[in-house]
Amino acid sequence: MNMNKVHFVGAGPGDKELITLKGYKLLSNADVVIYAGSLVNPALLDYCKEGCEIHDSAYMNLQEIIEVMEKGIKEGKSVVRLQTGDFSIYGSIREQVEDLAKLNIDYDCTPGVSSFLGASSALGVEYTVPEISQSVVITRMEGRTPVPLKESIESFAAHQTSMVIFLSVQEIEKVVEKLIDGGYDKTTPIAVVYKATWPDEKVVKGTLKDIATKVKEADIRKTALIMVGEFLGKEYNNSKLYDKDFVHEYRG
CATH class of the missing domain: 3.40.1010.10 (Tetrapyrrole methylase, N-terminal domain)
Structure with a gap:
């Protein structure tokens, strides 16, 4: 070799x-x-x-x-x-x-820094918020490349956790429909980040009810991530990590 x-x-x-x-x-x-x-x-x-x-x-x-x-x-x-x-x-x-x-x-x-990490940094958010979401689903909608049935957006949406959807913004209406069908409420916060960390980065925020219209108005059709879940909302709980009574072994 x-x-x-x-x-x-x-x-x-x-x-x-x-x-x-x-x-x-x-x-x-x-x-x-x-x-x-x-x-x-x-x-x-x-x-x-x-x-x-x-x-x-x-x-x-x-x-x-x-x-x-x-x-x-x-x-x-x-x-x-x-x-x-x-x-x-x-x-x-x-x-x-x-x-x-x-x-x-x-x-x-x-390894490199993934765009889903660039997008969360662009918004200054944390995907894992204590008692609200402790998991992140990274997925895409089926297109020319099929997606296994058990990995459909609807099946993941049933978990109500933080979700990042790649390669799907061109069909934002269909994505929203699948998220709602899967179990997310129409008031769930959602953000679309176009070209995260690039000089021409664009961020569109809304709810499942209005995001499709906002994305069309912003003329975003590709190179964008869809982020959905209550981690984007106003509610949060303090982590126990910096609690004064917490054992410090894992403190960052």
Whole structure:
């Protein structure tokens, strides 16, 4: 096996400073970079060294991506695959690493800050609020990529917990319908964050009753996350973490 590896790097949610230090070092030392042009902020390419060979995967199919990786590795170059957010969530790296394995090419992964974390920071909210929500569901609505029946939005909505819905804002009316059918009340707070942490970030807040209209008025049709649940509401309970009687072992 070739000792040189393909480095998968999470680019972060958009803000060019939200890449990890390790990711930045790999990117700045790379000889070849394949970046997800339709999703990754191109400002991150400012970190690339002069003469770095840059490919935009928005215009490439899987075979072409693998060919560029293989060529770079065979030439002893440092190859970085720069993926949006963190590649562990809708990152599509599985098919890439399976093909690399067939070619006996090794890889490593440097995690990034997911857009769902960028979105919560944009709003200054916490997904887990004591006695209100202690779980986060990350999901998407079925589209060209189907969703298992037991993972439908309606089935998750029955839990009434914090929910983040990726890749679905283009059908916001249908999302709202499914959330209500699943059990969320029409007064449940909801937020749509377009391009969280990017310079042109846009936030739309409302309830399940009015969010679809507000999103249409804001002309948001893609690159946005839907956040729903009472964690967005006014009610909260103090965590026991900083209670004066609390044992300090887990205090952050």
